[in-house]
Amino acid sequence: MTREPAILLDEAREGSRAALARLITYVESGGQHHRETIRLAYRHHAPYVIGITGPPGAGKSTLTDQLVTAALAAGSVGEIPVAKIAVVCVDPSSPFTGGAILGDRVRMQSHSTDPRVYIRSMATRGHLGGLSLAVPDAIRVLGAAGFSLVIVETVGVGQMEVDIAATADTTVIVTNPGWGDSMQANKAGLLEVADLFVINKADRPGLRETVRDLEQMLDLGERDGWRPAITTTVAADGTGCARLWELIISHAIDRGLPNREQHAERRAAGEIDRVLTAVVSHRVHELHGGADFTRWVHDVASAGANPYDAADELLR
Amino acid sequence: MTREPAILLDEAREGSRAALARLITYVESGGQHHRETIRLAYRHHAPYVIGITGPPGAGKSTLTDQLVTAALAAGSVGEIPVAKIAVVCVDPSSPFTGGAILGDRVRMQSHSTDPRVYIRSMATRGHLGGLSLAVPDAIRVLGAAGFSLVIVETVGVGQMEVDIAATADTTVIVTNPGWGDSMQANKAGLLEVADLFVINKADRPGLRETVRDLEQMLDLGERDGWRPAITTTVAADGTGCARLWELIISHAIDRGLPNREQHAERRAAGEIDRVLTAVVSHRVHELHGGADFTRWVHDVASAGANPYDAADELLR
Numbered sequence: 001m002t003r004e005p006a007i008l009l010d011e012a013r014e015g016s017r018a019a020l021a022r023l024i025t026y027v028e029s030g031g032q033h034h035r036e037t038i039r040l041a042y043r044h045h046a047p048y049v050i051g052i053t054g055p056p057g058a059g060k061s062t063l064t065d066q067l068v069t070a071a072l073a074a075g076s077v078g079e080i081p082v083a084k085i086a087v088v089c090v091d092p093s094s095p096f097t098g099g100a101i102l103g104d105r106v107r108m109q110s111h112s113t114d115p116r117v118y119i120r121s122m123a124t125r126g127h128l129g130g131l132s133l134a135v136p137d138a139i140r141v142l143g144a145a146g147f148s149l150v151i152v153e154t155v156g157v158g159q160m161e162v163d164i165a166a167t168a169d170t171t172v173i174v175t176n177p178g179w180g181d182s183m184q185a186n187k188a189g190l191l192e193v194a195d196l197f198v199i200n201k202a203d204r205p206g207l208r209e210t211v212r213d214l215e216q217m218l219d220l221g222e223r224d225g226w227r228p229a230i231t232t233t234v235a236a237d238g239t240g241c242a243r244l245w246e247l248i249i250s251h252a253i254d255r256g257l258p259n260r261e262q263h264a265e266r267r268a269a270g271e272i273d274r275v276l277t278a279v280v281s282h283r284v285h286e287l288h289g290g291a292d293f294t295r296w297v298h299d300v301a302s303a304g305a306n307p308y309d310a311a312d313e314l315l316r
Numbered sequence: 317m318t319r320e321p322a323i324l325l326d327e328a329r330e331g332s333r334a335a336l337a338r339l340i341t342y343v344e345s346g347g348q349h350h351r352e353t354i355r356l357a358y359r360h361h362a363p364y365v366i367g368i369t370g371p372p373g374a375g376k377s378t379l380t381d382q383l384v385t386a387a388l389a390a391g392s393v394g395e396i397p398v399a400k401i402a403v404v405c406v407d408p409s410s411p412f413t414g415g416a417i418l419g420d421r422v423r424m425q426s427h428s429t430d431p432r433v434y435i436r437s438m439a440t441r442g443h444l445g446g447l448s449l450a451v452p453d454a455i456r457v458l459g460a461a462g463f464s465l466v467i468v469e470t471v472g473v474g475q476m477e478v479d480i481a482a483t484a485d486t487t488v489i490v491t492n493p494g495w496g497d498s499m500q501a502n503k504a505g506l507l508e509v510a511d512l513f514v515i516n517k518a519d520r521p522g523l524r525e526t527v528r529d530l531e532q533m534l535d536l537g538e539r540d541g542w543r544p545a546i547t548t549t550v551a552a553d554g555t556g557c558a559r560l561w562e563l564i565i566s567h568a569i570d571r572g573l574p575n576r577e578q579h580a581e582r583r584a585a586g587e588i589d590r591v592l593t594a595v596v597s598h599r600v601h602e603l604h605g606g607a608d609f610t611r612w613v614h615d616v617a618s619a620g621a622n623p624y625d626a627a628d629e630l631l632r
Contacts, residue, residue, distance in 0.1 A: 035624065042622035092504070158502040159475030186474040186502060188408075261618070268616035271623040272630075273604060279627045280596045288589060300584035302577070306358035307584070307591040308351065314588075315595060 005037040012145040017118060020145050024120060027137035038137060044144035045260065046267045047086075048077045050248060051168025053154040053161055058174045059200040060153050061089075062235035063244075068111050070245035071149055077252055079260055086147040087111075088138060089121040090164055091155040092131055118147065131160075133278050136167050136271055159189050166193035167270065169263065170251045172244075173228075174198045175214075178206030187217055194228045195251050198244060202232035226254065287314050321353040328461040333434060336461050340436060343453035354453060360460035361576065362583045363402075364393045366564060367484025369470040369477055374490045375516040376469050377405075378551035379560075384427050386561035387465055393568055395576055402463040403427075404454060405437040406480055407471040408447055434463065445594030447476075452483050452587055475505050482509040483586065485579065486567045488560075490514045491530075494522030503533055510544045511567045514560060518548035542570065603630050 005026060011019035026037040050067065052060050068085050076082050111117040122134060139150050152168055154161045165171050173194045197214050199207060214230050229247050233240035256262045287293050292314055299305035321342060327335035342353040366383065368376050384401050392398050427433040438450060455466050468484055470477045481487050489510045513530050515523060530546050545563050549556035572578045603609050608630055615621035 038622050038624055042616060043620035158505055160504070188476070189474060264617035265613055268613045268623070269604075269609075272609065272612055272616060272626045273600070275623040275627040276600045276603065276630060277597070279631060280600055281593070284589070284592045284596055287592065288585075293585075293588065296588055297581055297584045300358060300587060301580035304359035306354050307587040308354055310588045311591040311595045314592060 002031075002033060005033050005040055009037075009040050009144055012141075015115075020118065020141070021120070023141045023145070024122075024138045027141055028122060028134050037141065041137070041140040041144040044140075045148070046140060046264055047143040047148050047150045048080050048082075048252065048263065049139055049168040049170075049267075050149070050151045051154065051165035051171040052151060052174060053157060053165035053171070054174030054200075055157055055179065056155055058176050058179070059235050060155070060174050063174060063198065063200055063233060063241070064151050064153050065111060066233075066235050066238055066241035067151060067245060067248075068114075068117055070241060072116060074245065074249075077149060077249065080148050080263075082149045084116050084118070084147045084149075086118045086120065086142040086150045088135065088142075088150060088152045089119070089155075090131060090135060090152060090161075091121075092158075092160045092164065118142070131164055132167075132274055135164050136274060139167070140271075157186050157190060159186060162186060162189045162193050167274070169255070169267070170195050170248050172196045172198055172248070174200050175210065176201045177204045177210050179210065187220075191217065191220060195226065196228050196244075196247055197230045199230065199232045200235050202240065203234050207232065226251075318347075318349060321349050321356055325353075325356050325460060328457075331431075336434065336457070337436070339457045339461070340438075340454045343457055344438060344450050353457065357453070357456040357460040360456075361464070362456060362580060363459040363464050363466045364396050364398075364568065364579065365455055365484040365486075365583075366465070366467045367470065367481035367487040368467060368490060369473060369481035369487070370490030370516075371473055371495065372471055374492050374495070375551050376471070376490050379490060379514065379516055379549060379557070380467050380469050381427060382549075382551050382554055382557035383467060383561060383564075384430075384433055386557060388432060390561065390565075393465060393565065396464050396579075398465045400432050400434070400463045400465075402434045402436065402458040402466045404451065404458075404466060404468045405435070405471075406447060406451060406468060406477075407437075408474075408476045408480065434458070445590065445598075447480055448483075448590055449594055451480055452590060455483070456587075473502050473506060475502060478502060478505045478509050483590070485571070485583070486511045486564050488512045488514055488564070490516050491526065492517045493520045493526045495526065503536075507533065507536060511542065512544050512560075512563055513546045515546065515548045516551050518556065519550050523548065542567075 003022065005023060008019040008023050012023060023037055023041075026033040027041070052064055052067075054060055064087055068087065071077070071082050071085055074082070112119065120138070122131065122138060135152060139152070142150050152165065154165045157173070165173075171193050173190055173196070175197065177199060199210055199214075211230060211232075218227060218230075231240060231244055231247055233244055235241060255266075296305065296310035296314065300307055300310060319338065321339060324335040324339050328339060339353055339357075342349040343357070368380055368383075370376055380403055384403065387393070387398050387401055390398070428435065436454070438447065438454060451468060455468070458466050468481065470481045473489070481489075487509050489506055489512070491513065493515060515526055515530075527546060534543055534546075547556060547560055547563055549560055551557060571582075612621065612626035612630065616623055616626060
């Protein structure tokens with residue numbers, strides 16, 4: 001039986017994890033309660049969002065675990081008080097959530113039973129916008145349920161993973177010594193979104209070369225006057241994690257994000273952009289199936305028409 | 317002084333490379349002659365397009381050189397006679413075309429002075445759609461000038477490179493022994509577009525592991541009933557290149573593409589889709605700057621509005 005989003009949200013705000021899980025499923029899977037859940041969720045403050053992305057095995061879960069500890073100890077991100085933290089685990093490359101994500105949950109041992117910490121994995125959403133809308137929507141549901149800090153952990157460094165990570169206020173890219181190559185393929189994409197680089201497992205050989213490779217990558221271009229810092233951690237024993245938390249806070253302050261008003265406006269602009277793009281892509285997709293589209297394909301293929309005239313007419 | 321596209325196209329069809337270069341610059345840079353060049357170019361047959369993509373240093377230019385030799389010797393792709401071949405070199409990650417591409421031209425030694433072969437590098441286009449439209453448009457200009465086969469060589473395996481490579485009729489991904497990692501980051505993107513995998517420099521150590529890694533990647537999913545073949549080459553001495561050409565022809569035949577009508581319809585559908593997407597993204601970008609957008613950002617940030625209602629209204 002499906003239940004009313006308004007009732008579920010009241011329960012979620014009072015601490016019900018079952019109600020919260022149901023609401024996230026509503027925004028993840030679409031369906032009749034999707035829009036109403038959205039309406040309710042966006043009436044509350046957006047949380048501060050930290051994105052953690054990197055190749056599988058880089059140690060993202062252990063790092064996230066350490067960041068949760070640091071954030072709970074600090075008690076705030078700038079003006080935003082942090083009493084509860086949500087962790088959203090996303091693996092865009094696997095349509096079936098399974099081993100890896102379950103494994104992540106198990107690995108986040110110190111907080112898996114902590115009542116202040118909520119962990120949720122997200123699968124690909126089949127409707128409008130896929131994960132690029134489902135993740136920001138879930139973030140808003142978490143915000144409405146009282147989570148003022150959300151950590152989004154995304155597996156992989158391809159463009160899709162990077163796009164999801166980029167919905168964060170502070171985006172952290174995790175790599176390991178000797179793994180410079182894993183960044184090469186999507187260098188431009190990473191440079192555009194990374195706010196911080198972390199070389200985890202820094203006690204392994206190859207650290208110096210990896211730092212040098214990353215620095216060279218960063219030499220290619222600065223973005224909005226922010227050059228991402230490169231820091232090192234050994235998440236397994238906590239080395240460097242306090243410093244990483246400080247760097248995240250510095251970035252947040254540099255962007256003026258702990259100020260609730262500025263933070264809210266920045267997030268809102270990104271949210272509208274993403275929905276606009278998804279709606280419009282959906283319309284293009286619908287055009288694709290239509291009779292007019294088919295006629296234009298024929299005209300371009302054999303009657304000397306061109307796709308620019310076709311697009312002008314189809315969009316009229 | 318700019319010159320009329322119609323006059324330039326006549327000259328290009330008679331063999332003038334200066335006229336051809338000027339026309340490609342028109343579609344690459346936008347400006348007053350862009351639309352007229354498009355109109356003229358799309359009145360002619362689209363060429364058959366082979367896309368070659370892979371990380372820097374994989375040996376794409378040497379392979380392309382060998383494919384040019386094979387294609388000229390074969391004289392056709394299915395029903396499409398091949399008398400002249402164009403090679404388009406694209407490096408999306410470098411805004412300044414420079415060393416690498418010039419180096420590629422020098423490396424394509426056997427054909428750099430062959431009158432049947434035209435080599436052109438393309439830089440990022442600043443206007444609507446960037447390279448994702450400039451490359452297909454340039455392909456049509458080459459088709460109009462009488463080139464029935466175009467090889468598009470793209471550096472890198474990130475999503476942008478892969479999108480450009482995917483505008484080809486047959487898309488070939490090149491890697492080397494021991495380079496399995498270079499594919500990992502954008503596994504899903506590559507699987508979606510690759511028609512063939514080539515492991516070049518196959519005389520180097522690590523071949524078996526690379527074949528195994530690729531096979532495992534392919535086990536993840538078949539696309540339209542086509543499982544990409546994996547073949548090996550040593551392009552430097554020609555080993556395996558005749559076999560690679562055969563596999564390209566098999567793929568072309570499997571897709572029914574050497575049939576001019578089917579080929580034309582498939583390309584036209586992709587061309588219209590790409591222009592539609594570019595036009596629509598451009599409109600979203602324009603909305604972004606407007607007063608209505610700014611008002612909605614404020615309402616989502618502080619008045620409980622949501623981005624779905626915003627998108628609906630902004631697109632009305």
